[in-house]
Amino acid sequence: MTFITGFRNKIFFDGALPTTKREMRFARLEKLRRKLELFCLNNREGFQAGPARGRLRIDPGKVFRSHSLPQRYKGLPENPFMVAAVFEDLRNRWNWYNLKRVATGIHLPPFTDDKEFPWGGISEMVPGEADIYCSYISRKTGCAVLTNDSDLLIHDLGPEGSVIFLDSIELNKWDIQNQTDTDIWAMELCPAALSRKLGLSSIQRLAYELKRDPHAGLRELIRRSRDTTKTVEDGSDFNRFMEEYQPLTDEPDMKQVNQAALQCLDTRVSELFLQYELPNLHALQEAPSIYLAVLNEDHARRCAWSEGRDIRCLGYSVLNISRPQSHRSTVVLEYVRRGGRMCFDAISLHDENVIGLELEALLDRLAQACVASNNVPTTISHWRIFALNKIYSAKDKNRVLIPSREQLRRFLTFGHMGEKVEWTDIHLLAQMQAIFYSLRILAQLLNVAALGTSITEKARGVLAGLPPLHALMKSRNEIMLERHCEVTINELVNKFFHIQEQVMQQRTVDGPDENQYDIVGQKQDIDEDVEAWNMTQAIQNRPRLDSSEDKLVKRQKVNMYELLRCEE
Secondary structure, X not given: OXXXXXXXXXXXXXXXXXXXXXXXXXXXXXXXXXXXHHHHHHOOOOEOOOOOOOOOOXXXXXXXOOOOOOHHHOOOOOOOOHHHHHHXXXXXXXXXXXXXXXXXXXXXOOOOOOOOOOOOOOEEEEOOOHHHHHHHHHHXXXXXXXXXXXXXXXXXXXXXXXXXXXXXXXXXXXXXXXXXXXXXXXXXXXXXXXXXXXXXXXXXXXXXXXXHOOOOOHHHHHHHHOOOOOOOOXXXXXXXXXXXXXXXXXXXXXXXXXXHHHOOOOHHHHHHHHHXXXXXXXXXXXXXXXXXXXXXXXXXXXXXXXXXXXXXXXXXXXXHHOOOXXXXXXXXXXXXXXXXXXXXXXXEOOXXXXXXXXXXXXXXXXXXHHHHOOOOOOOHHHHHHHHHHHHOOOOOHHHOOOOOHHXXXXXXXXXXXXXXXXXXXXXXXXXXXXXHHHHHHHHHHHHHHOOOOHHHHHHHHHHOOOOOHHHHOOOHHHHHHOOOOOOOXXXXXXXXXXXXXXXXXXXXXXXXXXXXXXXXXXXXXXXXXXXXXXXXXHHOOOOOOOHHHOOOOOOOOOOHHHHXXXXX
16 A cells, blocks of 8 residues: 555644534533443443454455444443544654554555654644634645544535545455555545535535434425525524634634644643633633543443542643633633533642642652652553552542452453453553543643743653553553563562552551542542442343433434435
């Protein structure tokens, strides 16, 4: 397969969604929460633990194939860190050297610099929704936009701009012996040409009629869209509909945003950053907010994001304190699962003195884990030891059951403690991921805040050793495939219990912790546990549910792409 560099322009990632899409975001996250709930209810007995699968071979014939997801996989929860990992890997992981190591058997350009990142310079986090930046490039250059977002059809792409949907891409001819003779087909839709063909003034009018009546057929929608009285286009409802599709009229002004900082942030962190950076565009009247992903966890237990809340609070506080007094907030709102619902949690922010004390305490705990991993802070073992000790060093030891040495050894080796994969194993992995991502949030916000104090500089240096997402968020299968040469599993287990003993001895000397932040957080956790317990008791005897028959969904709606494809 030949890489044709002339067709690559930009890969845009959402830096923040507009406030007008807030309700849509709530609905999406609730849908993901409900999907997780159904999956947990239908698989309460856990899963058989099979042997580790080897590295998957990349087969272009399977990658470029137009097909729908098999029904048995549609109920699976989604990967919560996919977008952030892809953005990071395109910029910092996939140079030609690493591509050649992974893409064996596939023709790559022979004359390349192994250190070059072919997508690094074109992958960009934009200070807003990626749609309007894609449409701007398409309108100016006449290029096609590769996406699965049907909203791109509604944007002004100019007379020649078009959209190619990713799920329409198909490998028509593939010869492994002669890979240069390859045909890739896809369906291209040009909104301007489509409007002329259908006899419409614009595709936007058709989209508006579809939104008004999503169950109407294409012929009826076209008939309504051909109304020439202009009463619809001049109406307030149509104008409100078109607000989110307003094009960039000039070259995007990136100077108003710290671009270097923006390119080092994940989408979720970028959105919080932009609420401080561009409050007129991205902030609402209330406090700054961040939307945390729905983790692959046990829905019947307290949300795994409760782990690492103190670390995330540190990150939010660092960003907040770096702003002028008039632009600061007293809280950041986290949108997260609480029991059987999604809601906002108000995280009270620290002042400069508390930030220093909390960073010192965090660095001390990280230093303990660093010693436990042979003083090599960049190894994944270092961060796993830190996360496990944080999870099992809760204030109330009666609420935390520490695993045995054998259970912990099996978990670190196979990803589960018993003979099969239980929900306790899945939830523990989610708790570790929550701590890892909380550390990542803190690291990114320390970099953009740049306070310049000795303690923040020290913290930045330590957190610079945090591995990338593809290493931190490994699946159970990937954990099993690891070669534990950096330090043996038995050494890790011994060090874990050694740190636990140190923590218990320190508690005996210091007495109970009266810190107000921990007391408030613990009360919140207990309340959430009670709610989750009550919900679990209420559903224990509920019959098995079918996610395809979820009564929350009355009737499937279609978007512009699905409508046009069905009526081809």
